[in-house]
């Protein structure tokens with residue numbers, strides 16, 4: 001029997017909403033505090049992939065050496081703005097340390113533990129919330145135009161296999177058969193057959209938030225400006241709508257968590273790694289599964305209301321003006337991937353991935369303030385990792401042993 005507690009979550013992105021549901025299922029009185037509307041920040045614009053084999057961090061041996069090139073090529077798949085560079089120095093130092101084969105192996109194993117059951121858990125969540133059509137199991141293809149690019153993916157394929165993910169090499173004939181709309185330039189690749197995808201990242205968060213409310217959960221529309229603490233830990237949230245007394249708090253406000261965490265003395269290195277998408281309402285072609293270009297690092301995902309092309313990593317300050325030419329570059333990349341694609345009309349979007357140097361989120365009690373639980377920094381895979389994050393947070397609140405080893409996600413691992 002779990003003693004019911006009052007739990008307040010800051011941020012109603014997919015991480016906050018999924019976590020709220022698992023806490024609610026344990027019988028707690030749960031309040032989500034959201035300054036805008038659920039799911040409209042980074043969780044709005046992701047590529048919708050739930051590929052439990054996608055466990056490879058950005059920090060790989062050799063990646064750090066490419067930093068000067070990122071700075072010099074503002075339209076490359078990875079870029080770093082000059083203005084952001086000074087503040088990013090500590091992050092880059094941790095990133096450099098994470099670029100060893102051993103650290104990559106550990107990060108990949110931890111990511112796998114978080115994401116292994118992602119498709120199953122989403123299917124259960126959206127079915128319970130009355131929208132089973134939002135999750136599909138179509139697998140995922142990662143394709144290459146050059147043999148050298150494909151050969152270079154051998155190491156990451158090995159890591160996926162070592163962690164129990166299914167990876168199947170496919171032939172050029174398979175590619176033509178599976179995705180006839182693709183350019184014939186794609187001749188090499190592999191499939192992650194266990195992958196799923198969501199047909200609308202926004203609607204997933206909205207549907208789950210509505211389900212949470214229908215079951216008695218509270219969503220307060222307010223901006224949290226500060227956390228008030230005393231010797232016993234956090235006591236209240238100071239919000240745009242006034243002071244809210246709290247008992248347990250979960251900080252799950254994506255990239256914006258870092259400012260609030262700093263208010264209680266927690267300084268996890270989290271960078272704003274902005275991604276872009278274009279959403280094409282009438283693409284004029286049919287794509288029935290997500291396809292990633294493994295060399296140019298973008299993904300095309302069929303979604304409700306059209307085709308989404310997402311990618312790019314722009315390390316910048318959260319409030320820097322968008323570089324919309326990056327979104328336009330995605331349109332031309334997409335045309336070269338799918339020659340028949342109609343890009344005469346599309347919507348552009350960008351949003352900040354909350355990225356840690358080792359690619360893993362922070363999940364666990366705030367150092368020095370255990371009544372606050374941290375659940376942010378999900379980087380490239382926050383949609384996929386949200387349910388397991390919520391399950392672990394619910395274990396910690398209930399005082400149960402967490403269902404997976406949370407040592408790799410410890411908030412103090414960068415100290």
Ligand SMILES: Cc1cc2nc3c(=O)[nH]c(=O)nc-3n(C[C@H](O)[C@H](O)[C@H](O)COP(=O)(O)OP(=O)(O)OC[C@H]3O[C@@H](n4cnc5c(N)ncnc54)[C@H](O)[C@@H]3O)c2cc1C
Nearest residue numbers: 011013015035042043046047049224254275381382383384
């Ligand atoms: C282009 C792109 C493609 C991606 N593709 C994938 C993918 O295919 N699969 C995948 O798993 N992940 C993907 N991701 C990553 C994923 O989208 C993120 O990791 C995830 O959305 C993070 O969710 P979150 O809930 O932590 O943050 P957010 O969605 O940013 O939510 C944080 C919430 O906190 C609220 N908030 C902030 N500050 C305050 C405050 N002071 N008071 C109250 N509320 C506050 C915000 O308004 C927001 O609603 C992608 C990301 C990008 C950019």
